[in-house]
Amino acid sequence: MKNRTKIILASFALLGSAIALTFCGGGGGAANDILANAPAGFTFTNTSGNAITSVSRGTAAQLRDSAGNILLQFTTGGTVNFTNVVAGRDAAKTFVHFPATTDKSGLSGTIIMFVPCPAAGSQVTVCPQASALGEVVTGCAGEVTLTQTAKTSGNYTWDNATTHTGTDDCQVSASVDNFGTGAFSTASPTPVLTADDFPTVGVCSTGTIDVTSSAFKAAIAGATSFTFMHKPWVSDADNPFICGRQGVWDPNDPQAFDKTNTLNMTDTLSNIFTGVFGYVFICNTGFAFASSNYGFHDATTYRGELKFTSGSNTYRGRVRFTVAGTDVGKTLASLGLAQTDVTLTDASDTALTTVGDVQNLLAASPVYITINAVAKGATHITATGGFICAGTE
Secondary structure: OOOOOOOEEEEEEEEOEEEEEEEEEOOOOOOEEEEEOOOOOEEEEOOOOOEOOEEEOOOOEEEEEOOOOEEEEEEEOOOEEOOOOEEEEOOOEEEEEOOOOOOOOOEEEEEEEEEOOOOOOOOEEEOOOOOOHHHOOOOOOOOEEEOOOOOEEOOEEEOOOOOOOOOOOEEEEEEHHHOOEOOEEEOOOOOOOOHHHOOOOOHHHHOOOOOOOHHHHHHHHHOOOEEEEEOOOOOHHHHHHHHOEOOOOOOOOOOOOOEEEEEOHHHHHHHHHHOHHHOOOOOOOOOOOOHHHOEOOOOOEEEEEEEEEEOOEEEEEEEEEEEEOOOOOOEOHHHOOOHHHOEEEOOOOOEOOOHHHHHHHHHHOOOOEEEEEEEOOEEEEEEEEEEEEEEEO
């Protein structure tokens, strides 16, 4: 972008995977541009993650949180001063807001937002008229949707839509000139199936239920028990398959669903996030039943199938969840934790302590929920996902 003397304001907010940013671009300045006053807890870095206080004009700089997560990437056309800028990021949201009184000159060219995303096949929604994070919702004014197959819409481009795996951030860009006040969020779209979902096998091939429909939500809400189906355990070598680990789990296996366990909804989701049967943590790197090896899931995508009865119908559905976080693959012992320390929360950090809590969460949004595994005041892993296909039997 050519240097401009006028200032252009932009603001973004992400929900679910949510980002809110506000910034401006301007011209002028020395050959080396100063980066000043990053928000408390955040740092200006180069693209290698090293902290910097200045950058050569035309060189990319980033804003990162204390864990090294990138919130945005930009180039400069002058001094960048983030005085009064408010920023935040967790497993579901990224937020950067520039108040109107902030000197926002100095940003130039294309700005890239790094948005935490759920599994591959998700979508990103832009809310161009949002002025607060709470306004970043499906159906917002001027909504623009980016998908895997339509990665550009209006002024916005989902740069890594076709290569996004579910374990990396979604990267959405636009030129500074084209950004007005705006917001970014991941929505709860109709799931897009990938080859790893085995779309031509079993329920994903034969099931005809719209998993986003009100009828399916009501069916989940009315269910009394759930049956988790998996491969029988013979040795710990079976655990990655039982956990549903991508690259190992395969519904074509003749024993894939031979073992059934009747669980309430809380146990079902505990299984997805903390291990088989809801009380052991075997889906970490060791995949072992020995208690000394219990730990948090590896960072990848997991799948499985459930049955449940609601009213006069028996439903079968395939679920997909992607796990990420600071302590993926680590044992509880290495973190100084016991099983009893770990609880589940939703995306708003509300504790999920009863069958009704968890069941209502999934009934409200069958294809996209967020569950955090929390212990001693810290979120250790986060799983996002839900049903990708379903049918009746």
